[in-house]
Amino acid sequence: MTEIKTQLHSLLDAIKNAMNNAQRQQQSVQLLAVSKTWPAERLRKVADAGQRCFGENYLQEALTKMSALADLDLEWHFIGPIQSNKTRDIAAHFDWVQSIDRVKIARRLSEQRPTQLAPLNICIQVNIDNEASKSGVKLDDVLDLAKQLSQFKNLQLRGLMIIPQKTDNPQLQRHSFQKAQQLFSQLAALYSSVDTLSMGMSNDMELAIAEGSTMVRIGTALFGQRNPPHASK
């Protein structure tokens, strides 16, 4: 296996190339290293190579890694589904939550955010292709939810997170990203805190960047194939 430092640098090069091809400004796309299933020692190597932002899907697993890596100055993003009974720990330990799709969860996060911490950064997860199997808010409900979220004082609305439908058709995929980008522009015009369009994963990063992503969430292309898949939460 390639050394992880080399892997990080080639990934950062690929992001830079995609930005150049799309004539996007340098530094306008951030890398979120999606580290679910990987042990703390692997994250530490990536952090030592210069990566600061990590995304996790499972609370218990994330808390274990956070305490093992507490000596590092890392930024943690929660990107998985959220159950009500997990909000207290999420509010206390994460810097960002990208998977907000219900006002109830957001209210709990705001109420439970420790007051000595900065407001919790949040993104609304949008079910951009209206897939029955996917979590996320329907396109038509996003502005309503944003309005409610903007009233919670311990939350800061930063933008949208999307996972497009799986397809081999680049036109369909491009269309999903374009819908997300349009919605993001609308939201950014309404709320000055909105600056993040989180879209693009290992398989569709270039297209997402071409269509306006400001944050790509990359697991496999950085850490390698997740194996065995995560069995429990």
Ligand SMILES: *Cc1c(COP(=O)(O)O)cnc(C)c1O
């Ligand atoms: C696992 C995951 C990713 C990373 O996916 P890869 O295909 O491994 O890059 C990105 N976003 C979310 C929400 C995930 O759950």
